[in-house]
Amino acid sequence: MTAAAPAVAPTAIPKPPSKSMGAWALDVLIWGGVAVLLIYSFGPVELGNVTRLFSNNENTQNFARELLRPDFTDWRLFVEKMWETVQIALWGTFIAVFLAIPMGLAAARNIAPVWVVTPVRWVMNLLRSIPDLVIGLLFVVAVGLGPLPGVLAIALNTAGVLAKLFSEAAESIDKGPVEGVRATGASKLHEINWGVIPQVAPLWTSFALYRFESNSRSATVLGLIGAGGIGQVLFDRMNAFDFQAVSAIVIIIVIAVTLIDMLSQAMRKRLL
Incomplete structure (x- = not known):
């Protein structure tokens, strides 16, 4: 009689990759700092005045009309x-x-x-x-x-x-x-x-x-x-x-x- 082959253990499913608390804290610090910087610089770069693009519509239209008629003289x-x-x-x-x-x-x-x-x-x-x-x-x-x-x-x-x-x-x-x-x-x-x-x-x-x-x-x-x-x-x-x-x-x-x-x-x- 031959010895029975040993049972093969099922392949273990590896755990999904995870970050340590230190890595998470560093990510939050970096990206949080970027977000804070963007919010802080919103006023100094005057992004709130972007509506001026549309408030002086007549001058913009005249400028665009001139650009659409190139002069190659x-x-x-x-x-x-x-x-x-x-x-x-x-x-x-x-x-x-x-x-x-x-x-x-x-x-x-x-x-x-x-x-x-x-x-x-x-x-x-x-x-x-x-x-x-x-x-x-x-x-x-x-x-x-x-x-x-x-x-x-x-x-x-x-x-x-x-x-x-x-x-x-x-x-x-x-x-x-x-x-x-x-x-x-x-x-x-x-x-x-x-x-x-x-x-x-x-x-x-x-x-x-x-x-x-x-x-x-x-x-x-x-x-x-x-x-x-x-x-x-x-x-x-x-x-x-x-x-x-x-x-x-x-x-x-x-x-x-x-x-x-x-x-x-x-x-x-x-x-x-």
Whole structure:
């Protein structure tokens, strides 16, 4: 006679995940603080006056009617200035990438020593914290009106943003390829060139293309302070209450930004 097989115990159903009281208290503290901040800031941001959008209905209707009748009489000037705006964004982004690559590597904690990382991160924070409009005004005072202040303002502000993104991408790489290169007796530069750059290049490319799209819009705003491009023409036509020309300029800006977005997507598919 053979021994009977032991009975198999039924599979126990695991308990649903639960949070500790400390985790619940932290969630309540964080989200409760956000709710309190929103309620507190309701008055200072004057959200109660949102009804003004509908109280002066006649002026709004007149403004909307003018915008719905775009005037493309000066379309050649608008297209020329829009092309200048794109060139400002292109050169500003290129210079920013050129600056952000060494800064991003120097700010990565797994690549550079702490005595290098700390001051580089201070510089990155400084570049990101100053609005590009303020930087543009400084360069307008320094070099005069024109597209050059716009290029320099976009370059510095974007360099701070990209350097942070580049450093975070470098810090999240797989250590295996770097250790493999190091095992061959290669120098630090070779480790970066063959172990780090191939891993971060796709992300860096995506970040740079996104910032180029964003800078195409930022360059338009910089034109309002005399930094060249379509923004300067837009500001002049708004001051002249030529809202039909404003409508035409806005349409050209939308078309240009859409084309840039399509080009950026095509480049991403090609490069990534």
